[in-house]
Amino acid sequence: MNKYWSPLVNKLTPYVPGEQPKLDKLVKLNTNENPYGPSPKVLEAIKEVTADSLRLYPDPNSDRLKQTIANYYNLEANQVFVGNGSDEVLAIVFQALFKHDDEQRPLLFPDISYSFYPVYCGLYDIHYTAIELDELFQIKVKSYLRPNSGIIFANPNAPTGILLSLEDIAELLEANTESVVVIDEAYIDFGGETAVALVNQFPNLLIVQTLSKSRSLAGLRVGLALGNAELIEALERVKNSFNSYPLDRLAQAGAIAAFEDVEYFNETCQTIIEDRESLVAALEQLQFRVLPSAANFVFARHTKLDAELLATKLRNRGIIVRYFNKARINQFLRITVGTLEQNQQLIDGIIEIMQETE
Amino acid sequence: MNKYWSPLVNKLTPYVPGEQPKLDKLVKLNTNENPYGPSPKVLEAIKEVTADSLRLYPDPNSDRLKQTIANYYNLEANQVFVGNGSDEVLAIVFQALFKHDDEQRPLLFPDISYSFYPVYCGLYDIHYTAIELDELFQIKVKSYLRPNSGIIFANPNAPTGILLSLEDIAELLEANTESVVVIDEAYIDFGGETAVALVNQFPNLLIVQTLSKSRSLAGLRVGLALGNAELIEALERVKNSFNSYPLDRLAQAGAIAAFEDVEYFNETCQTIIEDRESLVAALEQLQFRVLPSAANFVFARHTKLDAELLATKLRNRGIIVRYFNKARINQFLRITVGTLEQNQQLIDGIIEIMQETE
Ligand SMILES: Cc1ncc(COP(=O)(O)O)c(C=O)c1O
Ligand SMILES: Cc1ncc(COP(=O)(O)O)c(C=O)c1O
Numbered sequence: 001m002n003k004y005w006s007p008l009v010n011k012l013t014p015y016v017p018g019e020q021p022k023l024d025k026l027v028k029l030n031t032n033e034n035p036y037g038p039s040p041k042v043l044e045a046i047k048e049v050t051a052d053s054l055r056l057y058p059d060p061n062s063d064r065l066k067q068t069i070a071n072y073y074n075l076e077a078n079q080v081f082v083g084n085g086s087d088e089v090l091a092i093v094f095q096a097l098f099k100h101d102d103e104q105r106p107l108l109f110p111d112i113s114y115s116f117y118p119v120y121c122g123l124y125d126i127h128y129t130a131i132e133l134d135e136l137f138q139i140k141v142k143s144y145l146r147p148n149s150g151i152i153f154a155n156p157n158a159p160t161g162i163l164l165s166l167e168d169i170a171e172l173l174e175a176n177t178e179s180v181v182v183i184d185e186a187y188i189d190f191g192g193e194t195a196v197a198l199v200n201q202f203p204n205l206l207i208v209q210t211l212s213k214s215r216s217l218a219g220l221r222v223g224l225a226l227g228n229a230e231l232i233e234a235l236e237r238v239k240n241s242f243n244s245y246p247l248d249r250l251a252q253a254g255a256i257a258a259f260e261d262v263e264y265f266n267e268t269c270q271t272i273i274e275d276r277e278s279l280v281a282a283l284e285q286l287q288f289r290v291l292p293s294a295a296n297f298v299f300a301r302h303t304k305l306d307a308e309l310l311a312t313k314l315r316n317r318g319i320i321v322r323y324f325n326k327a328r329i330n331q332f333l334r335i336t337v338g339t340l341e342q343n344q345q346l347i348d349g350i351i352e353i354m355q356e357t358e
Numbered sequence: 359m360n361k362y363w364s365p366l367v368n369k370l371t372p373y374v375p376g377e378q379p380k381l382d383k384l385v386k387l388n389t390n391e392n393p394y395g396p397s398p399k400v401l402e403a404i405k406e407v408t409a410d411s412l413r414l415y416p417d418p419n420s421d422r423l424k425q426t427i428a429n430y431y432n433l434e435a436n437q438v439f440v441g442n443g444s445d446e447v448l449a450i451v452f453q454a455l456f457k458h459d460d461e462q463r464p465l466l467f468p469d470i471s472y473s474f475y476p477v478y479c480g481l482y483d484i485h486y487t488a489i490e491l492d493e494l495f496q497i498k499v500k501s502y503l504r505p506n507s508g509i510i511f512a513n514p515n516a517p518t519g520i521l522l523s524l525e526d527i528a529e530l531l532e533a534n535t536e537s538v539v540v541i542d543e544a545y546i547d548f549g550g551e552t553a554v555a556l557v558n559q560f561p562n563l564l565i566v567q568t569l570s571k572s573r574s575l576a577g578l579r580v581g582l583a584l585g586n587a588e589l590i591e592a593l594e595r596v597k598n599s600f601n602s603y604p605l606d607r608l609a610q611a612g613a614i615a616a617f618e619d620v621e622y623f624n625e626t627c628q629t630i631i632e633d634r635e636s637l638v639a640a641l642e643q644l645q646f647r648v649l650p651s652a653a654n655f656v657f658a659r660h661t662k663l664d665a666e667l668l669a670t671k672l673r674n675r676g677i678i679v680r681y682f683n684k685a686r687i688n689q690f691l692r693i694t695v696g697t698l699e700q701n702q703q704l705i706d707g708i709i710e711i712m713q714e715t716e
Contacts, residue, residue: 004538004562005592006457014598020415028414037410046608051401054577054612055392057378057570084442087601099364123599180362204362212415219412219607234363240372241481243445249577250404250608254412 008123015119018322027345029336030320032158032187032297034216034272036339038254039264042217045257046250058249060240065247068256069224073196078229081236082255084246086186086210086223087116089235092242093152093206093225094120096234097180100149103127105179108148110139112329114158114184133157137291137299139164141172151176154184156192159324159334161293163192173202180231182206187295189214189269190276196226203228213296214269215258222247222255272296276337282347283335286354297336299329305357307331313353319346366481373477376680385703387694388678390516390545390655392574392630394697396612397622400575403615404608416607418598423605426614427582431554436587439594440613442604444544444568444581445474447593450600451510451564451583452478454592455538458507461485463537466506468497470687472516472542491515495649495657497522499530509534512542514550517682517692519651521550531560538589540564545653547572547627548634554584561586571654572627573616580605580613630654634695640705641693644712655694657687663715665689671711677704 001010018031066080073080083089098107109117111130121128131143137160144151151172156163173181185207188194198205206227212218225235239246247255258265280290280298288300302310311323311333322334335346359368376389424438431438441447456465467475469488479486489501495518502509509530514521531539543565546552556563564585570576583593597604605613616623638648638656646658660668669681669691680692693704 002588002592003536004455004589006454007459008457009454009592009595012595012599014595015602016598017415017418017602020417022417031415033415034413037408037413040409042412043409047405049577050395051398052395054400055395055574056386057375057389057391057576058579059378060375084604084606085601087603091600096364096367097362099366101365119599123596178361216413218415218603219407221416221603221606230360231362234360234367237367237370237372238481240374241370241477242449243443244373244375245445245576245579246442248442248579248606248609251606 012122013119015116019320021320025318027319027338027342029338029342029346030322031218032213032295032336033218034213034268034296035337035342036216036268036271038216039258039261041257041261041264042254045253049249049253054249058245058247058252060244062247062252065252065256068259072259073226075196075199075226076229079199079226079232081225081232081239082247083223083239085212085221086184086208088246089208089223089225090116090184091120091123092235092238093182093208094126095124096238097182097206097231098150098152099124099126102149105147105149107150107152108144108146109152110157112137112157112160112326114154117152133160138162141168144172145175148176148179150179150182152182152184154186155195156187156190156294158187158295159297159322159329159332160291160299161187161295161297162291163294166193166195166198169195170198173198173205177204180204180206182208184208186210186213190296191273191294199227203230206231211255211258215265216268217254217258220251220254222251272337275340275343279335279337279343282343286347286350297334299332299334301332305354307333310350310353314346314349317349317352319349370480371477373474377678379678383676385677385696385700387696387700387704388680389576390571390653390694391576392571392626392654393695393700394574394626394629396574397616397619399615399619399622400612403611407607407611412607416603416605416610418602420605420610423610423614426617430617431584433554433557433584434587437557437584437590439583439590439597440605441581441597443570443579444542444566446604447566447581447583448474448542449478449481450593450596451540451566452484453482454596455540455564455589456508456510457482457484460507463505463507465508465510466502466504467510468515470495470515470518472512475510491518496520499526502530503533506534506537508537508540510540510542512544513553514545514548514652516545516653517655517680517687517690518649518657519545519653519655520649521652524551524553524556527553528556531556531563535562538562538564540566542566544568544571548654549631549652557585561588564589569613569616573623574626575612575616578609578612580609630695633698633701637693637695637701640701644705644708655692657690657692659690663712665691668708668711672704672707675707675710677707
């Protein structure tokens with residue numbers, strides 16, 4: 001420990017993102033990126049940002065982007081918050097809405113979910129309880145009906161890919177009126193139904209989304225939150241005490257274009273959904289058990305091969321998938337749905353490995 | 359107060375940035391942007407980022423950018439931290455290095471300095487004492503020689519523009535070995551000398567810089583910190599508990615190009631320094647008292663006209679300068695050095711206003 005460090009720093013367990021290798025030519029199925037590029041309109045919009053305008057600060061409030069998102073979802077602009085990736089949006093949510101310092105009321109989230117949630121709790125010293133998914137890896141609304149200072153989960157959940165229905169979510173919101181329920185919809189566009197329709201009904205609902213997955217813009221860093229104007233106001237206050245201008249000019253321009261090109265978005269999402277179904281079928285053929293996925297990835301367990309070994313052997317063939325060394329899921333691999341060609345390379349790799357180890 | 363808000367949210371007093379008007383054609387001298395665009399190489403580098411690559415996450419560690427900055431300053435890459443504007447870098451510094459929760463040892467900074475510092479203290483609940491600048495608005499090293507859990511000031515200071523010498527800084531670092539001294543060098547390239555040369559000598563020195571001013575990239579949001587590897591490690595830990603990927607692909611590419619084009623950088627800085635001196639002379643002719651500035655702005659007080667009134671009347675003519683309604687400085691205006699033409703428009707505007715009010 002260094003005497004200059006805040007005591008907090010020693011206690012932190014930072015998040016470890018999936019590998020971002022600097023080599024080309026890898027079949028990269030480890031961080032749930034979209035195999036297709038963003039809408040061509042995104043690059044056009046970025047190119048329209050002139051060099052000269054880069055010398056000027058961006059709009060600190062990203063008003064045009066908020067209005068574009070509000071129009072898309074039929075909300076008001078003051079029901080929209082934007083940030084530097086949904087990671088930043090989530091961090092601000094934890095600080096603004098989940099930090100209540102009441103030991104009797106912990107924050108609740110699934111034991112298996114986005115692994116950044118406990119990291120934020122460490123950063124802001126938020127007391128939490130991890131609620132077990134059931135034996136089918138599903139979220140059970142009943143197990144969240146207990147004193148809490150907030151609830152968060154991903155829907156579809158990550159890394160399982162399993163979707164919770166809107167009816168279940170409405171039931172939870174009705175029963176849990178005293179704290180905020182955050183639905184992290186990072187993967188909602190790949191087969192789920194967004195809970196946006198519930199926003200005007202439930203003042204305690206906050207939805208978080210990202211442009212990194214269904215809008216193919218992981219490299220641009222834009223995330224958003226949708227909810228009651230008062231919840232958004234809390235996020236704005238924290239944001240404006242942290243960084244006035246989190247979205248640069250290029251990110252604002254690109255994100256607007258991405259939301260405007262509805263057709264391209266629908267097409268690529270549809271392709272990924274179809275390719276996911278083919279991938280699932282092929283994996284099942286190769287003796288995998290695959291959890292039902294509504295995301296752009298599948299969570300699959302081979303009935304014979306050890307998951308970590310399989311990941312290593314795939315890696316040796318230039319194919320990267322995500323392995324979590326964590327109780328209950330350490331025999332699973334999380335595999336992003338790639339292009340048809342990438343999915344085939346994965347399948348071929350697995351067949352080879354199976355033949356080798358026979 | 360909303361029952362869903364964290365108690366913190368009610369206590370916050372967010373930072374209020376200078377106006378970013380959406381109208382063109384204004385003479386915008388209120389937020390210390392560079393009147394010249396960034397190096398043409400920046401836009402080239404941004405254009406080289408392909409649409410397809412935007413679907414992939416950026417390098418979470420910005421390794422190439424860190425190496426470029428390290429080379430520029432003759433440091434190691436692990437002595438460099440980068441973030442989403444220096445506002446984000448500063449926020450992380452406050453959390454990682456200034457939060458010690460010792461009432462006997464407050465954080466120290468000048469009573470007149472970057473007004474985001476007390477805002478960060480609010481966000482992280484950091485106890486601080488504001489130390490008065492002397493009657494000439496100078497920082498006096500002696501007044502910082504008292505128990506503290508950290509010291510921060512801008513050099514040159516903002517909004518005064520006044521520079522503290524490297525000797526004074528070294529004296530402070532020698533006397534203050536038990537806590538971190540942060541020098542916010544947002545404006546150092548306009549006539550000051552960076553304290554980077556002291557980094558290898560003082561493990562308690564951290565320097566924060568931005569690409570928003572001397573590198574004309576306020577619209578791209580890139581800031582950095584330079585210091586001992588252990589201080590940088592503390593910042594990385596907090597950053598990796600907050601947001602894995604704060605710099606998007608375009609920002610990383612553009613920032614690298616900006617640091618590489620040394621010639622363009624030197625030329626534009628030199629032009630601004632020269633134009634500042636002409637502007638100071640012109641203002642003095644018009645009965646302003648101007649503090650000695652080593653920045654890309656001047657801090658000036660008219661001997662007859664009320665500052666707030668003058669700001670309003672300039673605004674009516676389409677010229678925006680920054681006015682702070684704050685004790686001791688409420689008769690000053692902070693005026694960014696613009697192009698020669700903009701500076702002339704400002705001077706002409708002031709002459710008109712003086713004639714009007716005679
Ligand atoms: C469930 C979930 N939420 C949020 C994120 C963060 O996404 P981003 O910061 O790219 O918006 C991810 C990224 O993988 C995720 O899986
Ligand atoms: C002293 C000082 N530090 C830091 C900043 C923040 O700069 P940025 O967030 O654009 O890097 C400013 C901006 O005006 C400033 O004046």
